Amino acid sequence: MRELLDSKLARFEQLEQDMLDPAVQADSNRMSAVAREHGSLAKLAGKYRHFKDVARQITEAREMADGDDADMRELAEAELPELIKERESVWDELLGMTIGGEDANRARCIMEIRAGTGGDEAALFARDLYEMYKRHAEAKGWKLEIMDASATELGGFKEISLSLEGEGVFRELMYESGGHRVQRVPETETQGRVHTSAATVAVMAEPEEVEIELKPEDYRLDKFCASGPGGQHVNKTESAVRLTHLETGIVVQCQDEKSQHKNLAKALRVLKSRLYDHRKQEEDKKRSDERKSLVGSGDRSQRIRTYNFPQNRLTDHRIGLTIHKLDQIIAGDLQPVTDGLIDYERQQQRDQMEGLD
Template identity: 40%
Template sequence: MKKTSLIKKFEVFEKEFHEISNSIIETNIYNNHNQYKTLLKKYKRLEKIVHIYDEYKKKLSSLQEANSLLKTDSDPEMKEIAFLEKKKILEDLSFIEKKSHHLFFSNKKEKKTEDYRNAIMELRSGTGGNEACLFVEDVLRMYVLYFKQVGWKYEIIHAQKGGSNKGYKEIILDVRNNSRSTSPTVNNEKKEVYGNLKFESGVHRVQRIPETESQGRVHTSAITVAVLPEVEDIDVNINLSDIKKETFRSSGAGGQHVNKTESAVRLTHIPSKITVECQEGRSQHKNFEKAMNVLRSRIYQNEKEKRLKERSIKRKCLISTGDRSVKIRTYNYPKSRVTDHRIHKSIYDLIGFMNGNIQKMIDLLKSFENKS
């Protein structure tokens, strides 16, 4: 790593350290236990980096002095001392550079821990009417078969059927890693629920002949997929006073109990206007917990997307930012082809892909992201 590049990295961490140092003593932060605990942990990690940076700057200053002596001093003894001193300083600088590289790498690794979180997956019909609703159901089946391959569990949090009760207008899933799985296909990477599924966020387009099409014309429809990392209370601070809670009777299947009691829950986060519904469980309390889980994830994702936009992330990095307006993939049934537009890769096995064999495409996307 070049010295100028290393110094720039140090300066970024130093700036962040001073910002946290100032904010951590504010009363509203100190009184918020979860936020204070998170910032304190970050402060301690950055403090180590700043101390190393201070030492690095001292060594660079000493190196400059040694170089100056070697150039200007005519005394052979002083030159010998300066030469030995320079050699020692260069060894120290090399050690600090290696140590700092390890620290920076550890920091990246820490960020990657988000990939190991469970995920909330939302599928919604877009353009195409009933055909889009049917494709939501097809894509849902594709993901469910994939979950079985990698040993994950899923639970439906909310579902809204399409027109004429065919397909889905919207369906939300809670997807979890089954750590007790003994399947030989479950390697360490496949424990990354969010780390694998985050690449699925965006617009999925389908080109095929609908069942209702009498003249055999190919129609184009679209659905949107959003994948959010599951978050905990410590990640997102939500005041209950900011939440409007409504209960109502479930409109879906589920027997007399579900349909005759107000077990369904609708939560609205007033500041962000985000609304979440859950009506799949028999218990209002359980539905409230599930809805809160989705709400936290959506608020977290909103904040994350704002930060990414503020940093002016390049378009190629949208591969894993979850931008739902980007057309990411086309499923062409007449040509039995699946094309991912972000990496310009096609797989000519649509049937296999729709039967859950999507890991190859995910691996290609991961490889592209790591190179970016």
């Protein structure tokens, strides 16, 4: 924890220097990326600086309490309890701010929702998940943009990619990665039987321009005509694009915009996020001997949650959380679930945290 905070503070201070560098100032794209990353770290860096200052005051007060001057000892002993209380309070705030690891304070992320087993009902469930996240984003004041979508004739989604931007967006949504299962009577069911279907969600931190270098020779670009539900062509120009990263084989396509240029820009953003996520996954495998967070592992194959409509019940299987307000949650009130997951993660960190001294 302290190592992570030290690295974040060092990065923040480096960005402060970069913003004063004439070479950076002359490059508007780089300056914008540096300023954005600096801004995303400012709150955490300020809080950690405050923590370190309080810790320094505690050290000085203890030295005074051990000294020979009776007046200074009395003063130090009176100050110590309040200083220790303040330090613990600030540390608790830091815990909350760093839930999610080194990407906790990312203000942008990419979310991909894909229909799983269940045919048309799975696609409709994927649509419902999208609507849930969309309403939650609106309530949080986040900016949401559709990057690409593959719709079905019944109005569902085979898959849909989103970009979300706002304070705390990745820290909150990272817990959505995994398998989501729904139990309900489908719109297409005439006998009133409850069916089970599934969708998967992947949430990836969106890196800054300077973090992932991607050259045209690193990927193959294919252009094709965008199509709608059922495969019918919705335009006769090759506005849709497909990118294949040559080293990893990662494939991204985008056809939501009528402009090929805009589709390419969106596809590059998604590809960079997938590459960043791919590298993070590889790093996690190398550190497989280290403890991994139960709720923040981002394992796409893990079934994380069940949405049971007949019982109006949501169950998050990772932490044993059950809420009988599924109608409110699916309508966008995801906060009780998110808060439960973050509180669980925070308590895990507290339990493993060694003494602050």
